[in-house]
Each structure stands twice: as structure tokens, then as C-alpha cells.
Amino acid sequence: MLVCRWHGMTLGPGGRPGWQPFPAHDDGVLAWVRLDGAGAPTEAPALGPRPAGPVVAAVATVVGRCEPADVVANRLDPWHGAWFHPYSFTALRVVSAPPPDAPDPEDRFLVEVTFTLGRRFGVPVRAEFSCPDARTVTMEIVGGEGAGSVVETHATPLGPGPDGRPRTAVIEAVVAHSDRPGFGHVRRVAGVLRPLMRGAARRLWRDDIAYAERRYALRSRT
Numbered sequence: 001m002l003v004c005r006w007h008g009m010t011l012g013p014g015g016r017p018g019w020q021p022f023p024a025h026d027d028g029v030l031a032w033v034r035l036d037g038a039g040a041p042t043e044a045p046a047l048g049p050r051p052a053g054p055v056v057a058a059v060a061t062v063v064g065r066c067e068p069a070d071v072v073a074n075r076l077d078p079w080h081g082a083w084f085h086p087y088s089f090t091a092l093r094v095v096s097a098p099p100p101d102a103p104d105p106e107d108r109f110l111v112e113v114t115f116t117l118g119r120r121f122g123v124p125v126r127a128e129f130s131c132p133d134a135r136t137v138t139m140e141i142v143g144g145e146g147a148g149s150v151v152e153t154h155a156t157p158l159g160p161g162p163d164g165r166p167r168t169a170v171i172e173a174v175v176a177h178s179d180r181p182g183f184g185h186v187r188r189v190a191g192v193l194r195p196l197m198r199g200a201a202r203r204l205w206r207d208d209i210a211y212a213e214r215r216y217a218l219r220s221r222t
């Protein structure tokens, strides 16, 4: 049973006139609705790695005039962080060899990068990128500060906009984790942290969505 906290309307499994229920899934960070279309439906969305401990999670959404493939292409370009987002990343190195025990080595790559915090400080980490499904790219911190943390980028098609061109929502979940003893205190101020995390993700995606839109515009040029 679903209850609208605003209107008080209740919806059971059968819906009501004008309201059709869809299968839904709550993964703890994102709420999913299954809109059956192309491809065989699955019981639950394919999720990538998630931290196994306490987390602070924030979700940012940006909409672009492009197709999901343009968003995924941007996210799977491991080198662009250094020259496209110099305010956030430095000392970026793409480690060519995937981990030898990776189940799908062709879908994965490793990056060593330093997240910059202001002009004088940076946090070096090792991150692994993988794709749990065709429109999702996951970046997991596998070494360094915040190991286990995940940035999960979902490119969701929204259909055509008023101009007839496609719209794609980038829904990015930042799921931060740390084994440091003080992380419990950090979680208490999650309400303050979440807007900062969302703001950092939106700043990166302001640049990245321009990249995806340029890619789409060039491809659709007649």
C-alpha cells in the first residue's frame, strides 16, 4: 500500500481509475520504477558495488539534450577528468591492466587520481570503473581515503523534449563510506554534507553534460 503524505490518497496493488501501479524497488539510496519496454524485465535493477558499512549518500540529477550513450561515453573516458575538471582532479593516471580476478575485465578499468581540496590539499585514491548495466557506470574507490565509497551514474532516457530532441537524466548517487572511527560523527551532519556533495556532483556534470550534448549535436547534424 502506498500513501501520498501530501494528499492522503492511498494506492493498493490494483491502483485506482487513472492510476496504474508499476513494480518498484528501493535499493536504500535510489527508488526505482520498472517501466517495461525493450528487453526482458528483471526482478530488480542490476546494481554495482555498494559500501558494506555506514554511508552518507547524496543524489544529484542533471538533464541534458542528448541520448544515454552520450552520457556513458563521457563517463567512460577515464582521461577527461584531468583536463576537463582541473578544479577537482590532478595527477590522473589510467592503469592499463584491469584487476586479474575481475569477472568482466573488458568492462573495467582502474584510475589513480588525486581529488583536490582547495589549492594545496589533495587526496590520492585508486578507483575502479565498471558497468553493471548498459546505462550505468560505477566508480568504486578501491584504495586510499574513503575506500569502498561509490559514485553511481545512471543515464536515464526521458523521451523527446518540446523541441523533439531526446532528453536524458543523469542521476548520480554518491555513496560515501570510510573506515575511520570518526565517520560516525560525520554521519550525524549528513544533512549539511548532502547539499555539498550534490553541489560538487552538479558542478562536474555542468561540464560533462555540455560534452554529451556536443557529442549528440554533432551526431544528429544533417
Ligand SMILES: [Fe+2]
Binding pocket: 074, 080, 081, 084, 085, 204, 208
Ligand atoms: Fe567528467
